[in-house]
Amino acid sequence: MTEEVTISARNVIKAFGQGSASVRALDDVSVDIRKGEFFTLLGPSGCGKTTLLRLIAGFEMPTGGTIELDGVDITTLPPNKRPVNTVFQSYALFPHLTVAQNIGFGLQMQGKPAAQVKARTNEMLELVKLESLANRKVGQMSGGQQQRVALARALAPQPKVLLLDEPLSALDLQLRKEMQSELKRLQMETGITFVFVTHDQEEALTMSDRIGVMSNGKLQQVGTPKEIYTTPKNRFVASFIGETNFLPGTAEDGAVRLSNGDRIAVETLRAVDKGRAVTVTVRPEQVRIGPAGKDALAAKVTSLVYFGTDTHCHVALSDGTEIVVRLQSPASGDAGLSIGQDVGISFGPGAAQVVED
């Protein structure tokens, strides 16, 4: 992976509808997608992630802003003139064609000689391990097989960017896991830039080089999975990716004072925030639980939920603010805590982060 930019969206706006009834599906989105990376657009349904993908594919024209591909403005180029291919959510395979004909379609439309189409089709069939089904009609195949055909079809013309619109959402869990590693393998082998749309945070975290988190038509944060998870920029990103605790308080020197007077040290607190109302976020697995003491916040256990691998312990601070603590379950399964017990909670270094609302 290089720092070279493949897709560059600048101030992209997409409005649907007219006049006062118009809705902004994309509201001033700017993003750079690097060459050869696995970039994921993550967000809840209706956040605009699919719209952004469709703009890159050329199925929609933006209301404002520009999209560049390798430095060339492609904003108004029709889809058939863009070296970009899409894997559709519903696969959209051609039902009247065989697997091989589906895969060769793009190359054929590009006017490639028959021998080259055939060679490339065979190469693709091998890549997605469907050699034995080359002459099968696509309607007679399972979801996972159709998925592979859709991938092979989109990869065959060697696009500069492969767009994937929630391609795994129709598959069952087992198959989805399989296809996740398959996709990652294909991306590594081909070296093609993947832009992957999903609403599944786990999928995004495990597969991506970088993630763009979207909500309400805006790009909330762009970063590596670790950056997104450990230093979420705002409340939405923190809550959408993984579980977290939010603690309201007031910024002081290197710490945040909660309403009950407790202080939480936050290393990354900015000086300008001093005196302001801020929100601290702490991941449940970063909270440490121990005996009550002066280095810890006083809390009382309110409930314990056993999840097998871990146990969720809900504790309440003196003012009733609830914090969820995720503890790895010991071999006995008993976390050694009981409801009503007085405990002290503390946070590891860097665990507490201030987020924008």
Place this chain on the structure above:
Amino acid sequence: MTQSPAERLQIRRSARNGWWLSTPALVLLFVAAAGPLVIMLIYSFLTPGQYGNVVGVFSTDGWRGIIWSKDIFTDEYVLADAHMTIFWRSLSLSMMTTIFTFIVGFPTAWFIATRPPSQRAMWLFLITIPFWTNLLIRTYAINEVLRKEGLVNLVFLNLGIIDQPLEMLYGPFAIFVGMTYVYLPLMVLPLFAAIDRFDMKLLEAGYDLYASRMQVLRRIIMPIVKPGIIAGSILVFVPSLGAYVTPRVLGGGKQMMIGNFIELQFGQGRNWPLGAALSMALLVVVMIALLVYVRYANKDGGKHHG
């Protein structure tokens, strides 16, 4: 509700054993469909009576009369040019009607199928409205539009596009216009049914894979909606070939088609065997043509279907 294989077998068996319940329908079908055909077949091998009807003397003159006519002076059989003209006119007009209803019907069906679901019913309703009126009246309405003082001439004259009224009536052109109008819904409805099932995502997939609009139409849309095209073509071509009312009213009685020619044999012509033979021949030719057409049209698709 799930059924065990044994239960399913039981249900299938009882369904198979209950066939006799459809006896009334089968009898009706036989009497109403096969009966007249048998009578026609028999009549076609008999001799014409003096005042119509037939006399019970075996003859193949009816069948020969389709293509040859007996010279009244020499008693020799010569090729009946007039019949050939009628057959050719019927065939070419029916084909033109089929092609033209497709050219007009396809965009129409596409338009309806791409409306929001709430509006589709209304458009389909509008398409079928002409069926509510008697065919004869609809045909006279076309007559009214095409005649010398009719709507088309009136508009064109007033717009200064022409300075002499066009002679459109009583000829192949008028028959063609009339049949296109009358049979258009029969093309639109099956096309709509096929396009309605068409997954519009495939258009995007096509464009995405470098196909031009024309290539998407030819390589994706046409092959997939082909069953609708075949059904529509058959539904238009078959009744066009045997059309009677439209050529009668718009062809002015001189520009006959097969339908009128057959009617003539049972009326003024008083040659029932020839009429019966013509009817049977038309039936056989249409059936063979359909078989060839369906086979040919499916050939390409059949290859893909493996």
